[in-house]
Amino acid sequence: MPKVSSDTLWELAAEEVRSREAEDGEEESGGTLVERTVFLMGSKAGGKTSILLRCLDRDEASKPTLALEYTFGRRARGHNTPKDIAHVWELGGGSSLSDLVQIPITPVSVASLSVILILDLSKPNALWGTTEKLLEVARSQLEKVFSKAQQQQQKSKPGARHQLFHSAARVLPKDYPDRELISPFPVPLLIIGSKYDIFQELDSDKRKVVSKTLRFVAHYYAASLILTSIKSESLMSKTKSFFSHLAFGVDKSKTMSCDSTKPLIIPAGSDSFSQIGAPPTTDVDIPSLHAKNPKDLWRKIYECVFPPEKASEQKELKDPAKDPQYSEPQIDAMRAQKDQELDQCKRNAAKTWK
Incomplete structure (x- = not known):
């Protein structure tokens, strides 16, 4: 009898478990426990914990997140069925602790992983930089995990399916708007703009710049977008609906609002570049920007209106020991x-x- 290595046995066992979970997850009336992972990241002191507690129906005071924190939520699909579990990771410190993404984004979690990016609308000058830094770091870690999965797949027997890679890789439908022009995030992504109540106090022209830019960014990454405030029960109810879809597989919300004078609520796949229109170019000389691509153009126009934070200010945040919130x-x-x-x-x- 040929000797089989322990690594191969573990791979086969893990593949069998993932296969069974995938089959059970497709059956709505199934009695098997379903587990998903949600990773929250975003602006420093942007209200991530407060929003999370509301989405999990927890009546408790929020505290500053220390580096990376874990919690979980449960939800029953019906009577006499086990409650599904959502493993929730929250990254604190804005982009200063972004290296910690390797903890929640792993080969084990990636098959059922979703990412939520929470942006502080009351600090528009830091909005683009925070978005770009965090999404780049998360995407890089996801690509490493997928690459490792592909290598494992190549080492397995011919014809064998590697459930991790196939179930985790995000594939958009052929009729997805602007499918050839966007760069979809590797896993489902939800962008939440927090503190909408403060955002409303901005000049109307500046609010329009932020709103249109967020629509472009969300559509470019094939993400859902919602602007919210913990002071609004209506907006938090809609935010919870988006969260529950990612965390527990609840049906997607059909509510949609693209009016820049109101809170944006745009499920992934509901927007398009033609509906978003051109970047707001008031008092901006486009030829002088020398943009390499549409995304670069939007960034430069946005930063003309909202200059990014100075590098010296960002470096100071690298040491959590000097951060007042800790x-x-x-x-x-x-x-x-x-x-x-x-x-x-x-x-x-x-x-x-x-």
Whole structure:
């Protein structure tokens, strides 16, 4: 009898489990537990935790997210059936801790993974930079996971199906709007614009720039888009509907609003470049921008209206120990004392060397 390596046995066992889960997930009346993973990231202090708690129906005060935090939600599909589970990861610190995406985005989670990007509408100058940085890091990690899955598939027996790769790879329908002109995010993506109540106080022309730009970005990545506020029960109800679709497989919301004077609510696949129109070019000389592609053009026009944060300000956020939202008086006092002792030790050592 030929010897079979333990790695191969584990791969076959994992493939069998994933296959059964996929079959059970297709049966609405099935009694098998379904687990999904949702990864939240976005603007620093942008209201991610508050929105998440509302979506999970938890009546508790939100606290600043420390680096990367995990929680979960449950939902029953019907009577006498086990509750489905949503594993929820939340990344804190804006884009400063983006390297931590490798923890929630793994070969185990990617087959049922969705990503939610929450952007703080009250800080439009940081909006594009936060979006681009976080989505690039997440996409890079997803590509690494898919690449590893492909390598495993090539090593398996001829004709064998690698459930991880096939079930995780996102494929848009042939009739998806502007299918050849967009760059779909590898997994389902939801973009949430938070603090809409504060956003309404902006000048109407600037609100239009933000709204149209978010529509372009969402459509470019084949993502759903909603602008919301935790102070509005109606908007939070619609936000929860989008979240429940990703977390528990609930039917998609059919509500849609493309009016820039109102909160945008646009399910993925409902918009198009022709409906969005050209970038708002008020007081902007387009030829002088030297854009390489449509996305680059939108970015440059947006940054003409909302100049991005200075690099020096962004570098300061790289050290969570200096971030006010993570302050701990007793620990900070002890840290300051130890820093002083270290400086004194260095000075004494320098004198000794001389």
